[in-house]
Each structure stands twice: as C-alpha cells, then as structure tokens.
Amino acid sequence: MMRVYICPDCGWMRMVSRRKNVECYKCGVQDMTLAKVDFATYVSWSEKERQEYSAAWMSLLSMSLQLINWFSPLRIGIIRMTVV
Numbered sequence: 001m002m003r004v005y006i007c008p009d010c011g012w013m014r015m016v017s018r019r020k021n022v023e024c025y026k027c028g029v030q031d032m033t034l035a036k037v038d039f040a041t042y043v044s045w046s047e048k049e050r051q052e053y054s055a056a057w058m059s060l061l062s063m064s065l066q067l068i069n070w071f072s073p074l075r076i077g078i079i080r081m082t083v084v
C-alpha cells in the first residue's frame with residue numbers, strides 16, 4: 001500500500017510503500033512525516049492542489065512551532081505528529 005509523506009522542512013511530498021524512514025530528496029531530511037491524505041486522493045490532485053496542500057500544511061506546522069517554541073525538541077516532535 002502506498003502512503004504519502006511530507007517533508008517538515010521544505011514541504012516536498014512523495015509516495016512511499018512500506019518504509020520506516022523516508023528521506024526527502026529535495027533537502028535531505030531523513031525523517032519525513034506521514035501526511036494525512038490518502039494515496040488515492042493524492043494521485044487525483046493536480047500539481048496545483050498538491051502545492052496548496054503542502055503550503056497549508058507548512059503554515060500550520062510553523063504556527064504550531066511558534067506556539068510551543070519554549071518546549072523541548074521531543075515535544076516539538078510530538079506536535080509535528082499531531083498537526084499532520
């Protein structure tokens with residue numbers, strides 16, 4: 001089953017099947033985040049819709065990080081998993 005992952009640093013998205021650590025080929029992040037969009041939905045999107053999703057996801061993530069910027073890196077990891 002294919003899954004859609006998104007990079008928490010640059011917002012780049014890719015489709016992956018059954019892998020634990022997913023690397024971003026654009027910026028080199030080793031641990032991309034599982035996006036909350038299913039594969040069938042993602043492939044039905046146009047390039048523009050994918051970019052809009054990525055931009056919305058990134059702004060949501062940065063808002064969350066600003067709110068909790070006094071927390072530990074561990075907690076930021078938890079928030080990242082929560083917002084996507």
Ligand SMILES: [Zn+2]
Binds near residue numbers: 007011012029
């Ligand atoms: Zn990236």
